[in-house]
């Protein structure tokens with residue numbers, strides 16, 4: 001690893017210990033000095049050595065005299081008090097610490113200095129380093145859904161998030177009704193003055209922000225999103241999610257946990273995670289965008305049923321889940337899809353999308369893609385609309401398209417554990433008609449270690465586009481129709497075409513938790529259309545910064561020290 005020169009180094013005091021503190025461009029590190037160790041009788045080499053990445057420093061502030069008085073009285077620590085009297089000039093660094101897996105917290109460390117000049121110098125240089133981090137948002141537009149999840153959005157924001165955000169300039173507003181945030185973003189807001197949009201709520205609330213922002217960006221750039229072949233312009237504003245909904249799968253699958261404080265810290269440090277967006281059409285009419293689950297059959301039915309039970313909060317999904325499972329419906333139709341190229345991996349490989357994922361780092365319009373798009377096969381497909389497409393006709397319990405893993409507390413590995421956040425593909429999971437017991441086994445594998453795709457009735461494809469046509473929208477002969485039912489084990493068979501109510505033979509699509517008005521849809525993935533204030537799920541003990549040992553060894557460029 002490349003050595004970086006020290007910007008500052010000094011012997012300061014932390015608690016009652018003397019510490020050597022070093023700052024380089026990327027790391028702030030401190031460790032107890034030998035002298036102090038001997039005095040305290042410490043034998044450990046590493047116990048008191050700490051390092052923080054500069055990009056994970058939240059704030060630096062000079063302690064005022066009254067700050068110190070209050071801390072000292074609270075702790076009633078004699079030694080601390082003596083230290084403050086001896087070295088009254090101090091500064092506090094607030095920084096990100098990792099507590100439980102994927103969970104971030106903000107910790108403080110206070111350094112006491114021998115004189116005001118030295119204290120001032122540290123505060124100034126540290127703040128200069130922070131001001132170089134241009135990816136940090138300075139101004140945010142916040143929308144809060146007070147009715148999402150357990151209706152805790154407003155409280156969560158005010159108690160846990162707002163105190164952390166106080167340095168950025170925040171314009172926060174409670175939504176007054178559904179689609180308030182979407183319409184505000186589409187039309188009214190002067191977006192130029194903001195660096196990002198934050199939504200406090202669930203996946204439904206995120207979906208509003210997504211639609212507001214994508215539509216606004218296309219309008220501003222004179223792109224007609226209603227055209228299925230329109231080349232959509234990526235949104236420049238990033239979206240932050242403070243989870244306060246029922247499933248919160250978009251937050252969980254991009255951060256690794258549903259925790260408001262962790263999400264607030266990812267926003268403050270200015271993380272950026274590109275994300276794919278599916279655009280959904282019905283007969284060339286634009287319907288909606290989706291980033292997580294497009295589900296027909298089982299999940300569509302769960303969602304439809306759960307909407308009537310909103311008053312139950314997040315538990316509505318469990319109740320509707322059991323009810324839908326017991327109904328055990330299946331649906332007929334034809335699914336056609338354009339498979340992704342070989343170099344995108346497969347849904348059954350074990351290459352999970354994690355922070356810094358190399359599969360997603362390929363440029364969205366990389367040479368590979370362009371070449372592939374221009375290939376002879378595809379030119380042909382433009383003409384006859386079929387080449388390269390696979391077609392599967394059948395009876396399905398569920399048809400799911402997962403553009404991301406869809407990991408959430410209900411299923412920590414998600415619907416497609418190896419799906420990628422930003423690779424321009426979606427994983428199409430087809431669950432064919434099977435026995436209730438088999439379907440139960442399949443569902444169970446979403447919460448245990450077994451492979452949910454390893455069943456004869458399940459197949460999964462990584463695709464760039466797909467279409468679905470429910471059976472009774474297809475041209476079928478009367479003879480075919482007379483062999484209904486297509487939907488249920490329990491419902492009466494409809495004998496003839498004239499008396500058959502086709503709505504009973506169809507399910508609905510759930511699109512990130514919203515119900516679509518049509519069963520026949522066409523979907524294409526828009527690679528990296530948006531960015532979130534997130535970094536993808538961090539590997540356990542991810543530690544990618546400069547080894548602080550190299551700092552202790554290197555020479556200071558602006559030495560300053562006290563003893």
Ligand SMILES: CCCCCCCCCCCCC/C=C/[C@@H](O)[C@H](COP(=O)(O)O)NC(=O)CCCCCCCCCCCCCCC
Nearest residue numbers: 202203204245246247248249293317321406411443512513
């Ligand atoms: C036997 C246990 C089986 C557990 C299977 C769990 C699979 C869960 C996969 C969840 C994927 C979620 C994808 C995300 C969707 C969200 O966008 C969307 C909206 O979120 P929001 O409310 O925050 O706005 N949420 C949802 O669509 C919720 C889907 C929840 C589905 C729960 C299904 C439970 C099934 C239970 C079957 C139990 C059978 C028991 C037999 C005795």
Ligand SMILES: Nc1ncnc2c1ncn2[C@@H]1O[C@H](COP(=O)(O)OP(=O)(O)O)[C@@H](O)[C@H]1O
Nearest residue numbers: 148149175176177178201202203204205245246
């Ligand atoms: N002030 C409001 N009143 C009623 N509904 C709202 C309001 N703000 C947002 N919504 C809608 O509430 C729905 C659910 O929101 P969401 O935050 O996703 O919670 P949940 O995860 O519980 O579904 C979304 O469809 C959203 O459009």
Ligand SMILES: [Ca+2]
Nearest residue numbers: 403420421425
């Ligand atoms: Ca994807």
